[in-house]
Amino acid sequence: MARRELLLGAAGAGVGALALGGCSLLPYRKSTFHFRMHVDVMTSQGLRSGSGVLELINEKTPTFGIATSHGGISLTGEAVVVDVPDGPLFVLLRRPGAADSGSLANMILDAMAPRDPQDFSADTGVDQNRDVAWAREGSIRVGLPAELPGPWGKMEPSWPMMVRFRDLNDPKSVETVDPQTIGVKRVWVENTGAALTSGIEKRMPWLTGAENFRYSGTAYGDVYPLPSNAFRSGIK
Numbered sequence: 001m002a003r004r005e006l007l008l009g010a011a012g013a014g015v016g017a018l019a020l021g022g023c024s025l026l027p028y029r030k031s032t033f034h035f036r037m038h039v040d041v042m043t044s045q046g047l048r049s050g051s052g053v054l055e056l057i058n059e060k061t062p063t064f065g066i067a068t069s070h071g072g073i074s075l076t077g078e079a080v081v082v083d084v085p086d087g088p089l090f091v092l093l094r095r096p097g098a099a100d101s102g103s104l105a106n107m108i109l110d111a112m113a114p115r116d117p118q119d120f121s122a123d124t125g126v127d128q129n130r131d132v133a134w135a136r137e138g139s140i141r142v143g144l145p146a147e148l149p150g151p152w153g154k155m156e157p158s159w160p161m162m163v164r165f166r167d168l169n170d171p172k173s174v175e176t177v178d179p180q181t182i183g184v185k186r187v188w189v190e191n192t193g194a195a196l197t198s199g200i201e202k203r204m205p206w207l208t209g210a211e212n213f214r215y216s217g218t219a220y221g222d223v224y225p226l227p228s229n230a231f232r233s234g235i236k
Contacts, residue, residue, distance in 0.1 A: 027060075027062065028059070028060065028061060028062055029059060029060040029122075029123070029126045030057070030058070030059040030060075030126070031057075031058055031059075031126050031129035031130045031133055032055055032056065032057045032058070032129065032133065033055070033056055033129060033132045033133040033191060034053055034054070034055050034056075034191070034192050034193060034194060034195075034196065035053070035054060035055075035056060035108065035112070035132075035189045035190060035191050035192060036051050036052070036053050036054075036189065036190050036192045036194065037051060037052055037054060037080050037091070037108075037160075037187065037188075037189050038050075038051040038080075038186070038187070038188050038189070038190075039051070039080050039082050039089075039091050039184065039186075039187050040184070040185045040186045040187075040188075041082050041084055041089065041182065041183050041184050041185065042183040042185050043084050043085050043183055044085060045085050047185075048082055048083060048084050049082065050080050050081050050082030050083065050089070050091070051080060051197075052077065052078060052079070052080040052081070052197035053077065053192060053194045053195065053196050053197045054075050054076065054077030054078075054093075054196065054197070055075065055076040055077055055196060055234070056073070056074075056075055056105050056108060056109060056129065056132075057072075057073065057074050057075070057076060057105075057129075058072070058073045058105075058109065058125045058126050058128070058129040059072050059073075059122075059126065060122035060123055060125070060126050061122075072102075073102050073105045073106055073109065073125060074100070074101050074102060074105055074233075074234070075093050075101040075104065075105050075233060075234070076196065076233060076234030076235065077093065077196050077197065077232075077233065077234070077235065078093075078196075078197055078198065078199075078200040078231065078232045078233075078235065079091055079092050079093060079200060079230070079231045079232070080160075080197075081200065081203065084182070086164065087164055087165065087168070088164065088165075088168070088203065089162055089163075089164055089177070089182070090162065090163050090164065090231065091160045091161075091162050091187070092160050092161045092162065092163065092230045092231060093160070093229070093230055093231070093232075093233055094160065094161055094230050095107065095157070095158060095159075095160060095161060096156075096157045096161045097156075098161075101229075101233060104160055106125075107144065107145075107148070107158060108144065108189055109125070109128050109129065109132070110128075111142045111143075111144055111145075111189065112128075112132050112140050112142055112189060112191065113128040113129075113131045113132050113140075115128055132191055135191055137191060137192055137193050138190055138191065138192065139191065140189075140190060140191045141188065141189070141190040142188060142189060142190075143186055143187065143188040144158070144159060144187045144188060144189065145158050145159075146158060146159050146179070146180070146187075157179075159179050159184070159187050160187065161176065161230070162176070162177050162179050162182075162184070163175060163176050163177060164177055168203065168204060169206070171204075171206055171207075196235065198235060200231060200232055201232070204231070207228055207231055207232060
């Protein structure tokens with residue numbers, strides 16, 4: 001099964017907190033699980049769906065101090081592809097405006113294992129991961145919200161960023177799309193023990209050598225750098 005939790009103290013020892021001169025070095029914890037993301041799009045030719053298996057990683061990294069620690073959350077995998085009449089739609093590994101996959105990973109984890117909205121501790125994040133990792137396969141199926149409140153309370157797009165290419169052989173032809181405008185009806189996830197989806201480079205041979213390139217569009221802004229790890233991240 002695709003589930004792991006690692007609990008280590010200092011220097012890899014399997015211990016709890018290590019007291020050092022009145023400070024504590026809390027144990028390192030890491031938990032991972034696989035999930036399948038589904039995207040349903042209503043087109044002029046009927047409903048089209050695509051899905052892909054990704055890995056969600058959550059870890060707590062200890063720091064010297066009194067009961068302090070830092071957390072890290074990320075996704076490993078590839079963009080979900082939905083074949084629609086106008087050409088493939090790519091559902092990326094990040095939310096609109098986000099610099100990395102952490103924001104999307106947090107949204108997915110909170111949907112699959114809800115927490116107290118005021119509790120942002122690193123341990124809570126790992127505990128959420130653990131709850132999903134040890135749940136019966138396919139027992140957690142939830143829809144992702146299309147919008148969430150932003151920093152000032154205003155509702156903002158929340159589904160993963162979605163793009164398409166005018167020419168798949170030209171990375172500079174990528175453009176953002178508005179999910180609502182193109183008919184995206186649902187984005188939902190379920191826990192699974194299946195292997196990660198792979199093979200996106202067969203559609204985009206240039207991807208493995210790409211770094212940052214630019215996209216254009218009006219859905220989430222004008223022109224911004226778009227790193228290739230928005231399409232494929234963490235896969236060797």
